[in-house]
Amino acid sequence: MKEYKVVFRPEGQIINVVEGSTVMKAIKEAGVDFDFLCSGGKCGKCRVRILEGSFQSHADEEKFLGEKETSQGIHLACFTEIHSDMVVELLQTNTAQHQILSTAEEGSMEIAPHLCKKYIEVQKASLENYQSDWKRFRASLFPEESQYITMAETEISVLYQLSKALRTNQHQLTAITYGHEVLGIEQQDTTERLTGMAFDIGTTSIVGYLMDLHSGRELSVVSTVNPQTKFGADVITRMNYANQEEKGLERLQEAVTGAISKLAKEATEKVGLSSDDIYAMAIAGNTCMHHLFLGLSPKYLSQSPYIPTTTAPLILSASKFPIDMNKAGKIFVLPNIAGFVGADTVAVLLATQMDRSEEVKLMIDIGTNGEIALGSKHKLFTCSSAAGPAFEGAQISSGMRGAIGAIDHVTFEGELRYSVIGEGKPKGICGSGLLDVVAGLLELGILDKRGRFISPEKMTNPMVQGFKENIIQYEGKPAFLLVDGSSTFHGRPILVTQKDIGELQLAKGAMAAGIKVLIDKYGIVVEDIKEVLLAGAFGNYLNPHSACVIGLIPKTLENKIRMVGNAAGTGARLALLSSKEYQRGAAIAEFAEYVELASYPKFSSIFAGSMYF
Structure with a gap:
């Protein structure tokens, strides 16, 4: 078949692709960093500008793009087919501008290096x-x-x-x-130079910590958007890519190991060292990220009954693994628990010491695939809740990740106010901002408990008057106008539609149902929980009050919530600095009991009830 040359700007990468391939496929094959929030054709976020090349606009683009954008040569990568040589400009925010959580609570421990x-x-x-x-x-x-x-x-x-x-x-x-x-x-004598790196490999971002293995001192912190996002925003899309595409698994592994090698170089150069000064690495990530890092096929993890290749802690020789570090070193991969409850959850439990607590605590790591743990030193239950992409901004009409230009918080106190990451004109709304909007509309009485807009004549709260003009019609249904087009970066209005609210309901319903299942399984009532630990980026950027208003977290627990930052990163650091802590992580993975929500007898009714606000 005929091939055409595609040049990507501003990166300058060039690739030859078969005629009829989409720009989306070309981006993936070229290894260009690009954030695809869906598998194609659903979210309308993969905007590119065609600088050179003839093609025909795809009719399905019309529901996502306005006339102003199409007149500027903007199209969607997933729809645009290549039928000539092309020059394509990538319009997404640079990965370095994403809001990535790297900080976490610190704890004390005895330093006991592996090496x-x-x-x-x-x-x-x-x-x-x-x-x-x-x-x-x-x-x-x-x-x-x-x-x-x-x-x-x-x-x-x-x-x-x-x-x-x-x-x-x-x-x-x-x-x-x-x-x-x-x-x-x-x-010669090189005993003073002994460093290691701990990595938290998230679905969306990767954070690395360079540590002095003698003293336990943190030398530098680095982070990046996980380059696997160009193959899909969520683990399901990436697993499908690995299972169905030729060399798909190889590309996914190369993307993540390449990113880790770049971060290792960046972290060591910050302090005048080199990657060769890294003798040990500790790796934490969810089960899918764990498999893709190791180059293990996720085929059977993606099919019921969702069985991983291994859950055991692994110790790998650096000389046999494609990572830039000292080849005499070792890589310590934390264990998974079961299903989609992976090594990142083990790391969080390690950091928060729930396995040593006399009191019952609830840990929530909210994301596309949320992990929940409930328990104490006496017993510990875990589950994984498929919350979907709403918290990450995917399939939300004006949604985006927590990057520069995203509205991250909204208040309705007297007047509508919002904050934008990086300030400037907003480009969209991220998950924490969406949470605030829906919580505010519920408290004002604009939405009912089913998530439906109440007709204006039935709105009884006098505070509603200042916001009635924001209630508009969008595609024949009510929507809330957050920012009009004249005040946005791109000239398009930023809305929260009825469909957006439904997507959030599904996500919060899945997480709330997981919490209720573990409470039921444990045999306690909500009031028995002494503390709620919110881990991960989304959990630490959200407004806890908003989360309780919509029912994501039980209202009675609002005053018991504590943010623990990137606890997975802290757990990975503990496992790096101490062989005893690494062994404790292995013990936690064995101690924690996994609950498969889909097979839980009451799950269907619990989930249905959790959908209500």
Whole structure:
């Protein structure tokens, strides 16, 4: 078939694609960073400008694009087919401008690094001492070993270097060890330089922490949008891509490992080091991110009964994994629990110490795939709730991620007010802003408990008068006008439609139902919960009052809510700095009991009831 050349601006990447391919497919194959919020044709957010090339506009674009945009050459990547050479301008916000949560609560712990460095002087060989270089080296490194022990673990690369290194360095070397396993050797005394990185691989973002493994001191923090977003905004879309596309799994793994290598370079350069100074990494992520990082097929995870390839903690040799770090190092992957409750939840539980608590606590990590845990040191239940993309802004008419230009908070106190990330004119609304709008409309009596707009004559709250003009008709149904087109970045109005409210209901209903199922399973009442821990980016940016107003979190718990920041990142750091904490993470994964919501006897009725505001 005929191929055409596509050039992407401003990045400058060039790719040849088969005639009839969509721009969306070309972007994915080229490896260009681009955030696709749906699998195509649903959200209308993948706007690009066609600078050169002839093509025919797709009729389905009309429901997403206005005349002003089409006159400027703007089209949707998912609809635009390639039938000539093209130059395409990518219009999305730069990934560095996304609002990524990296901070979290700090705790105390005993530093117990997995890897150690030891500077040794090896006895020289002679006619009287004719033991092998390796045996004399081991005797200096582990003098407590029995002379009868002859079997010892080592990387073959150590043996390749050992004899020459001894003789060119006056028989003085630094050994890198993991237990009694020798991982590497270095010239001179390098014992002071021992760093590692902890990574929280989220569906939307990746955060990395460079740590001094001797002192536990944080040296730098780096983050980026997960480049896998170009293959889909949510785990389901990415799993489908891995399962159905040729080399799909390979591309997804390359995207995430490439991003981690870039972050490792960025983090070390900030403090005058290099990636080669990283000797250990700890990895936390949900079950899907865990599999894609490792290059494991998510095929059976995506099909009922949702079985992962492994839930065990894994220790990998850096020399055998495509990550830029010291090849003598190790990668410590935290364990999953079951289903979609993954290593990120283990890391959160590790950080919040719910496994050590005498009191019952509720942990909520809200996202496209939300994780919930309820319990104490006596018993601990977990579940995963498929909340859908509403909290991330996908399939919301004016929705977007929490990036520059997004309305993140809204108030109705006397007059309508909103804040915009990065200030300036708004481009859309993110999940926390949508939550505030719906909560405000409920409190004003503009919406009923079913999420429907009440007819104006039945609105009894006197405070409503100042907002009645914002209630307009959109596609034959009521909608709330948040910002008119004259005040937005792009000239399009920002609305909250009846459909948007329905999407939020589905998302909040799924999360609320998960909470109720765990409470029922535990055999307690809501009042028995002593604390609610909100983890993750969305949980820490939302207004807790708004979450309680819409019923996402039970109202009686509003005064018990505590934000714990990026607790998954904190848990990953604990697992990096202490072998004991890593082992505790493994114990938590075994201790926590997984509840499959779909098979829970009362789930259908609980979910139906949770849909109401």
